[in-house]
Amino acid sequence: MRFDVAFIGFGTVGRGFADLLLEKQKYLKEALGIEWRVVAISDIRAGSVTSSTGIDLRDALRLADAGKSVEGIEAEKRGLSALETIRESGANLIIEVTWTNIKDGEPGYTHIKNALGMGKHVATTNKGPIALHYRELMRISSEVGGRLRFEGTVLSGTPVFNLFEGSLAASDxxxxxxxxxxxxxxxxxxxxxxxxxxxxxxxxxxxxxxxxxxxxxxxxxxxxxxxxxxxxxxxxxxxxxxxxxxxxxxxxxxxxxxxxxxxxxxxxxxxxxxxxxxxxxxxxxxxxxxxxxxxxxxxxxxxxxxxxxxxxxxxxxxxxxGAGRRATGYALLADLISIAKSLLS
Known part of the structure; x- marks a missing residue:
């Protein structure tokens, strides 16, 4: 199974997930049959790049960690907005890690709603859209087929929701x-x-x-x-x-x-x-x-x-x-694995 990944947001949390994608790449493929490539990054500070053949994630991390724009790496398109990236990148997994807004959930709510409406899978640590629009987003996920996971919205990478998909599944x-x-x-x-x-x-x-x-x-x-x-x-x-x-x-x-x-x-x-x-x-x-x-x-x-x-x-x-680059990044990795397992079940 291969995920074509688009990052909507490439700050501390997104880069923590990127670190783990690279670190666990061999394990994901050999133990779980999961392959991935990053086809897009869109960030309000780091810039926006899209490539249907894949982006060099190590280069993107190096530039972003140095406070530089990722638009310096090889890409087919540059400068797309977040919504344009979701619609045009060809990604089947959207990593939504923009800033939290618990007043109306924006811009994460619009990003997630549009991605799910297109049948794309979404993993997010953004608690605003989940706290405010949970029922609507889950309904779209159920009707259209894209999976929605949000493990990192409560305890960062410490497991909460995934526990009750696995070892505690029969517990009320x-x-x-x-x-x-x-x-x-x-x-x-x-x-x-x-x-x-x-x-x-x-x-x-x-x-x-x-x-x-x-x-x-x-x-x-x-x-x-x-x-x-x-x-x-x-x-x-x-x-x-x-x-x-x-x-x-x-x-x-x-x-x-x-x-x-x-x-x-x-x-x-x-x-x-x-x-x-x-x-x-x-x-x-x-x-x-x-x-x-x-x-x-x-x-x-x-x-x-x-x-x-x-x-x-x-x-x-x-x-x-309950916080931290690696811990919250791990929540997204757990979500990726959860989505993969749900697609195989």
């Missing part, structure tokens, strides 16, 4: 709770050491863990988008991020954090999704006091974790990195 999930935002978990972890919120936030911004405008993280919007994705995928809901009950960490005081430690627990910003007794799907994000014995209480720094309550194995907790 009744509730999900977890730490899905590394920035807020880092801040709370450092506050446990007696440091103030303002002090830790400033350092997190200096280290690159928090944005200059940290609202998405500290007000819980990033976690709310992930909670919506979990609720929609696992429970068949139709929840948007603005429908998630949400409280961030800006109101948490140092006294509350250190007081929780003294009482034998910790405060963590948890995202939750579950069905209540009436069968209604609920989702929320809120600072939560956890007993020290709770697996989630011991997740520190930028590490992420999710606990699934299942009918077969009880509670299962998945722990791993």
């Amino acid at each position: 999930v009744s509730s999900i709770r977890g730490i899905v935002n590394g920035t807020t978990n880092l801040i709370l972890s450092e506050m446990e050491k007696g440091r103030t919120y303002a002090e830790v936030l400033k350092e997190a911004q200096r280290m690159g863990y928090a944005e200059a405008d940290p609202t998405m993280d500290v007000e819980g919007w990033d976690a709310a988008a992930k909670a919506a994705i979990l609720a929609n995928h696992f429970f068949g809901a139709d929840i948007r991020p603005d429908m998630v009950s949400r409280n961030g960490i800006t109101g948490i005081t140092l006294e509350e954090v250190t007081g929780a430690i003294k009482k034998g627990g910790r405060i963590k910003l948890l995202a939750r999704a579950w069905k209540d007794d009436s069968g209604e799907v609920r989702a929320e994000v809120s600072p939560t006091w956890l007993q020290e014995a709770d697996p989630l209480a011991n997740i520190g720094g930028v590490t992420n974790a999710l606990t699934f309550n299942t009918d077969t194995l009880g509670e299962i907790t998945i722990v791993g990195p």
Whole structure:
């Protein structure tokens, strides 16, 4: 099986996936029967190139990592827009890794919708379109035939959705709770050491863990988008991020954090999704006091974790990195493999 791949976005995440495509090329072919070639790259900063015979991915990586345009490599076409690349490149797998927008999902939503409408497969780490338009995009995927995968939208490369396609396929999930935002978990972890919120936030911004405008993280919007994705995928809901009950960490005081430690627990910003007794799907994000014995209480720094309550194995907790070039790139590699397996089944 061969995938002709088009990158829509070639920033940190896209290049992380490109690294792994090259590193795992022999394994993919010999162990899984998967071959690939990159036929297009379209990025708002790195430029746009298309070639039906394949692009030299190593050269593209070298140029992009150096901050240079990929339009310097050999190609048949240059300068196509993202939508033109999707429509004209001949790719059968679109890697959509543009910036996240949880207000309307653009431009990723339009990219994914158009690709699926043409019967192309899509792998994305862009949580905006999945959080806002999950049902519509899955319906198009089902009707037209292109597969849609989005493993990296919640815990980066740490497996969430793929687990329930494989070893946990026969397990029903009744509730999900977890730490899905590394920035807020880092801040709370450092506050446990007696440091103030303002002090830790400033350092997190200096280290690159928090944005200059940290609202998405500290007000819980990033976690709310992930909670919506979990609720929609696992429970068949139709929840948007603005429908998630949400409280961030800006109101948490140092006294509350250190007081929780003294009482034998910790405060963590948890995202939750579950069905209540009436069968209604609920989702929320809120600072939560956890007993020290709770697996989630011991997740520190930028590490992420999710606990699934299942009918077969009880509670299962998945722990791993929630960000990073290689980790998020791996989510896309897992999606590529998942798509290949689904096409063969």
